[in-house]
Amino acid sequence: MIAVPGLACPACRKELRTDGEATLSCDTCSVSYPVFDGIPSFVPLAPGGRPSRHQLSVLVSARNDGAPLDRVLAALRQELRSLAIDHELIVMDSGSTYGRTLRRGLEQATGEYVLTLDADGSHDPSFLHPIWAARTDAEVVIASRYVEGGSADMPRARRALSRMLNRGLRRGLSLPYSDLSSGYRMYRRAAVEALPLEATGFDILQEILIRMVAEGYRVREVPFRYQAPGRSRAWLARFAVSNLKTFGAMWKLRNSIASADYDARAYDSIIPLQRYWQRRRYQVITTMAAGAQRVLDVGCGSSRIIGSGRMVALDIVLAKLRYARRYGNPLVHGSIFDLPFKDATFDCVICSEVVEHVPADERVFSELDRVLEPGGRLILGTPDYDRWRWRALEWLYGRLAPGGYADEHITHYGRTNLGAYLTARGMTVDAVDYVAGSEMVFSLRKSAAPVAVVSPLPVAAGLRGARKEAVASGEPAS
Numbered sequence: 001m002i003a004v005p006g007l008a009c010p011a012c013r014k015e016l017r018t019d020g021e022a023t024l025s026c027d028t029c030s031v032s033y034p035v036f037d038g039i040p041s042f043v044p045l046a047p048g049g050r051p052s053r054h055q056l057s058v059l060v061s062a063r064n065d066g067a068p069l070d071r072v073l074a075a076l077r078q079e080l081r082s083l084a085i086d087h088e089l090i091v092m093d094s095g096s097t098y099g100r101t102l103r104r105g106l107e108q109a110t111g112e113y114v115l116t117l118d119a120d121g122s123h124d125p126s127f128l129h130p131i132w133a134a135r136t137d138a139e140v141v142i143a144s145r146y147v148e149g150g151s152a153d154m155p156r157a158r159r160a161l162s163r164m165l166n167r168g169l170r171r172g173l174s175l176p177y178s179d180l181s182s183g184y185r186m187y188r189r190a191a192v193e194a195l196p197l198e199a200t201g202f203d204i205l206q207e208i209l210i211r212m213v214a215e216g217y218r219v220r221e222v223p224f225r226y227q228a229p230g231r232s233r234a235w236l237a238r239f240a241v242s243n244l245k246t247f248g249a250m251w252k253l254r255n256s257i258a259s260a261d262y263d264a265r266a267y268d269s270i271i272p273l274q275r276y277w278q279r280r281r282y283q284v285i286t287t288m289a290a291g292a293q294r295v296l297d298v299g300c301g302s303s304r305i306i307g308s309g310r311m312v313a314l315d316i317v318l319a320k321l322r323y324a325r326r327y328g329n330p331l332v333h334g335s336i337f338d339l340p341f342k343d344a345t346f347d348c349v350i351c352s353e354v355v356e357h358v359p360a361d362e363r364v365f366s367e368l369d370r371v372l373e374p375g376g377r378l379i380l381g382t383p384d385y386d387r388w389r390w391r392a393l394e395w396l397y398g399r400l401a402p403g404g405y406a407d408e409h410i411t412h413y414g415r416t417n418l419g420a421y422l423t424a425r426g427m428t429v430d431a432v433d434y435v436a437g438s439e440m441v442f443s444l445r446k447s448a449a450p451v452a453v454v455s456p457l458p459v460a461a462g463l464r465g466a467r468k469e470a471v472a473s474g475e476p477a478s
């Protein structure tokens with residue numbers, strides 16, 4: 001686990017004790033907080049899946065057309081023994097479609113990892129070693145024919161078709177991997193088991209990848225030398241049909257805002273306004289934060305701002321944090337309402353495109369204020385609902401992308417009243433910049449001396465459109 005500066009119990013804000021790698025404990029509250037993949041978590045999650053009884057479950061797809069099952073299994077057992085892997089072998093019933101069979105196999109598996117393979121004699125058992133060695137680097141490891149060191153020993157026409165299919169899926173589904181039709185894969189079971197899988201055919205290979213990426217898990221390919229058995233032409237045809245039939249549904253799933261990499265991909269979006277928006281937001285915020293030493297990004301999502309320098313990044317969605325591991329910054333799974341940090345830990349706090357997604361509540365602002373040191377900078381970005389341009393854009397966006405972010409903006413703020421509110425909290429507005437003339441980004445300075453906030457100001461209506469006097473006098477803005 002990367003050390004997180006200022007980390008504290010969200011309930012009592014006292015020091016936490018490290019219990020090995022897997023938990024943090026608060027002695028005052030007698031509470032333990034779990035650490036997932038190096039990410040301390042202060043948000044209760046649903047209980048985990050079945051306990052592991054083996055290191056590895058091997059799910060073997062048997063062919064019902066006379067494949068050399070016994071020979072394959074014997075070679076596999078020998079290889080597993082020589083690698084000293086504690087395992088179980090599950091031969092999957094071949095009476096159903098590939099997707100249904102695989103799902104049933106996953107339900108049976110009790111290994112910490114699950115390996116899937118075809119018992120058709122198309123592989124040398126030595127493929128196990130690189131795939132097993134990669135288990136700690138990624139939650140999905142694909143034995144790939146099309147990465148360097150891999151090979152596909154099959155007739156030319158068939159190989160050409162296989163490569164074409166793989167390239168089409170790679171581009172069409174924005175899955176940057178070379179071998180999407182390889183059934184030779186290893187998964188971390190706890191991750192794959194939690195996925196709501198629906199595909200019934202060979203399209204399940206794509207569905208699993210899309211959902212794993214959506215959850216922020218890592219995918220890696222290792223080289224695989226493949227020798228095609230005589231009948232793999234039919235396999236390829238069924239693979240193609242299955243994937244073409246469900247391509248639309250897979251595309252929609254891949255491009256959902258729920259996907260962990262959505263914000264990061266928006267930076268390179270082919271939609272000009274979306275690309276401009278992300279890049280401008282990045283530029284405005286990183287400019288305002290320049291020179292800060294101890295930075296916290298609250299509600300970081302998977303946006304590239306996390307990768308712009310040293311900072312602590314917090315989000316309520318664990319999947320986005322799993323994705324953000326690639327930036328190498330300390331990550332915390334927590335809530336804006338109870339920030340798990342000591343008072344005055346940071347000299348700069350970033351909170352962009354967050355406050356419109358949570359209910360109007362004093363605590364949002366008092367928590368951001370609390371973890372900031374006196375004289376520190378708060379960078380607060382949210383759409384300006386006082387501006388017609390934003391309201392028009394949001395209306396349009398809601399119609400073009402139903403189910404998109406527009407529907408999730410539950411609290412609407414306006415510049416005049418939000419500025420007045422923050423000033424009344426003892427902050428100084430140094431600057432306000434805009435993204436596309438719609439999203440306002442405040443650069444605020446916390447007073448160097450303690451400020452008594454006389455009476456908590458109401459934020460009930462999100463401070464939109466109300467008269468300035470109403471806010472200043474503490475009446476509810478309507």
Ligand SMILES: [Zn+2]
Nearest residue numbers: 009012026029
């Ligand atoms: Zn505590």
